[in-house]
Amino acid sequence: MPRALxxxxxxxSLMAAQQPDPAALQHYFEQGNKALAEGRYPEAExxxxxxxxxxxxxxxxxxSLGFAYYxxxxxxEAAATLQQAIKLKPGLPNVEILLAMSLSELGRYAEALPGLxxxxxxxxxxxxxxxxxLQLQRAYTGLARDREAVEVALQLMQLYPDxxxxxxxxxxxxxxxxxxxxxxxxxxxxxxxxRRQAAGEAFESQGSYELAIQEYxxxxxxxxxxxxIHYRIGRALLAGSRDANAAxxxxxxxxELAVDSTNANAAYELGEIHRKSARHGEAQKLFEQALKSYxxxxxxxxxxxGVLIAQGKHGLALPQxxxxxxxxxxxxxxxxxxxxxxxxxGNAAEQKKALAEFQRLRSEKSxxxxxxxxxxxxxxxTRQEIDGEAAP
Numbered sequence: 001m002p003r004a005l006x007x008x009x010x011x012x013s014l015m016a017a018q019q020p021d022p023a024a025l026q027h028y029f030e031q032g033n034k035a036l037a038e039g040r041y042p043e044a045e046x047x048x049x050x051x052x053x054x055x056x057x058x059x060x061x062x063x064s065l066g067f068a069y070y071x072x073x074x075x076x077e078a079a080a081t082l083q084q085a086i087k088l089k090p091g092l093p094n095v096e097i098l099l100a101m102s103l104s105e106l107g108r109y110a111e112a113l114p115g116l117x118x119x120x121x122x123x124x125x126x127x128x129x130x131x132x133x134l135q136l137q138r139a140y141t142g143l144a145r146d147r148e149a150v151e152v153a154l155q156l157m158q159l160y161p162d163x164x165x166x167x168x169x170x171x172x173x174x175x176x177x178x179x180x181x182x183x184x185x186x187x188x189x190x191x192x193x194x195r196r197q198a199a200g201e202a203f204e205s206q207g208s209y210e211l212a213i214q215e216y217x218x219x220x221x222x223x224x225x226x227x228x229i230h231y232r233i234g235r236a237l238l239a240g241s242r243d244a245n246a247a248x249x250x251x252x253x254x255x256e257l258a259v260d261s262t263n264a265n266a267a268y269e270l271g272e273i274h275r276k277s278a279r280h281g282e283a284q285k286l287f288e289q290a291l292k293s294y295x296x297x298x299x300x301x302x303x304x305x306g307v308l309i310a311q312g313k314h315g316l317a318l319p320q321x322x323x324x325x326x327x328x329x330x331x332x333x334x335x336x337x338x339x340x341x342x343x344x345x346g347n348a349a350e351q352k353k354a355l356a357e358f359q360r361l362r363s364e365k366s367x368x369x370x371x372x373x374x375x376x377x378x379x380x381x382t383r384q385e386i387d388g389e390a391a392p
Contacts, residue, residue, distance in 0.1 A: 028054075029061075036064060044068040059089030066095070070102055078102040097128060101135045109139040120152070130160060134169060146177050178202075193222045200232065209240040230256035231266045238269070238382065246273050264294035265381050272303055272382050280307045298327040298334075302384040305337050309389075314344040332361035333384045339392030355392055 032047030048065035051058070062085035069078035082099040085092055100115025116139055119132030133156045140149035153170040160166045182202060185195050200215030216233045219226055234252030237245035253270035256263050271286030287304035290297055301324035308317035318341050325334040335358035342351035 032061075032064060032068075036068060039071075041068045041071045045072070057088060059085045059092055062088065063092055063095045063098075066102075067098060070098060075102050075105045079106065079108075094123075094125075094128065097123065097132055101131060104135040104139050107142065109142040112139050113143075126159075130156070130163070130166075133159075134165070137169060137173065141173065141176070146180065149173055150177055193219050193226065196222065197226075197229070204232065204236055204239075207239075209236040212236045225259055227260045227263070228256070230259065231263060231269075234266070234269060246276075249273065261289075262293040264290040264297055264300065267293070268297065268300045268303065268381055271300070272384075275303055275307050275310075276387070278310070280310050283307045284311075296327055298324050298331065299381055299384055301327070302331070302333055302337065305341075306384065306389075309337060309340055309344075312344075314341045317341050318345070330361060331384075332358050333386055335361065336386050336389070336392055340390060343392055351392065358392070 028047045028050045032044045032051065035041070035044035035047060045065060045068040048061050048068060051061045052065065055061070062081050066078045066082035066085060069075070069081060079099060079102040082095055082102060085095050086099065096115045097119035100112040100119065103109075103112035104116060112135070116132050116136040120129055120136050123129040123132060133152055137149050137152045137156065140146070140152060150173060153166075153173050156163075156166045157170055182195075182198050185192075185198055189195055196215050196218045200212045200219065203209070203212035203215060213233055213236050216229050216236070219229050230252045234249040234256065237249040237252065250270055250273045253266045253273075256266035257270070260266075267286045267290040271283045271290065274280075274283035274286065284304060284307045287300050287307065290300040291304065294300070301320045305317040305320040305324065308314070308320065317337070321334055321338045321341060325331065325338060328334070335354045339351050339354035339358060342348075342354055
């Protein structure tokens with residue numbers, strides 16, 4: 001629970017509590033507040049319990065005790081105590097939201113829902129709104145209201161785009177929603193091309209490339225001209241073993257371009273296979289084909305620049321690289337090749353600048369991190385790499 005909520009509850013307690021015996025109760029009151037603020041929840045619990053024994057009608061003390069219970073995971077006690085606080089003083093700030101979160105943790109989702117919806121939609125406190133949203137997402141899922149759970153997850157990611165806990169729970173929710181949707185698709189249309197394609201994509205995302213390819217082959221048996229399937233087979237082949245399967249993957253990309261000549265990804269992948277085999281003329285045509293369909297295709301810009309550099313056409317490579325680094329200033333390959341070009345063109349100052357940026361970016365990213373990102377993005381194209389190129 002964020003410190004902001006602690007302070008809000010404490011403030012309500014300090015302002016509103018009235019003690020019939022100030023001398024006797026002030027000690028417990030201050031002791032409880034201090035322990036609560038410092039996160040010593042068992043001590044806070046003991047102090048507030050003493051207060052309630054002597055003066056059971058102070059709603060704010062029940063609220064603070066409920067908070068101490070909640071922080072210790074004593075959820076049943078928290079819910080009962082918070083309900084008593086609300087009974088004594090309806091409208092006490094944030095207590096209904098805290099009660100709703102306690103009920104949600106107990107799996108009493110229907111009871112929790114109104115308070116969580118109110119906390120997420122109306123709370124002005126960002127931390128409290130965040131926690132309400134996470135619990136609301138959980139409650140909707142528990143009530144099998146999956147569409148509403150996904151909507152909350154989308155809103156949370158928009159509000160807190162860099163929050164790892166938000167991203168983790170969203171990923172679990174999407175995976176579950178995807179699974180349930182695929183199960184329904186299997187029930188209503190088990191032999192359909194859509195079910196086969198969905199199964200192939202699911203296997204591919206899990207790294208089960210042979211199973212994915214089998215499903216994609218079944219799709220083509222049902223619909224030989226279906227766009228995108230030859231491309232996915234080619235990508236699955238490369239993911240399984242790039243060196244061993246390059247020739248087979250090239251045939252799939254060729255098959256995709258026969259179905260859809262505007263598939264920029266297929267043209268790029270086929271061009272990259274040719275580039276790595278030093279078939280520069282064929283690679284250049286394919287990269288240019290990809291860029292014709294998708295002018296802001298950063299990897300195709302880099303690939304085209306790479307084959308132009310290999311052919312000694314440094315002047316033609318320069319604008320390709322300048323656009324590539326403008327599209328993605330965090331790609332070190334662009335700066336490496338840019339340094340190569342500036343060196344060949346005699347631009348010493350620009351070469352030094354590009355090389356310094358390459359070295360800075362290189363130090364920030366380990367190859368392990370880049371490989372992990374690639375593995376987690378099955379729909380991404382093959383990334384350009386520095387593979388045996390001349391030093392810039």
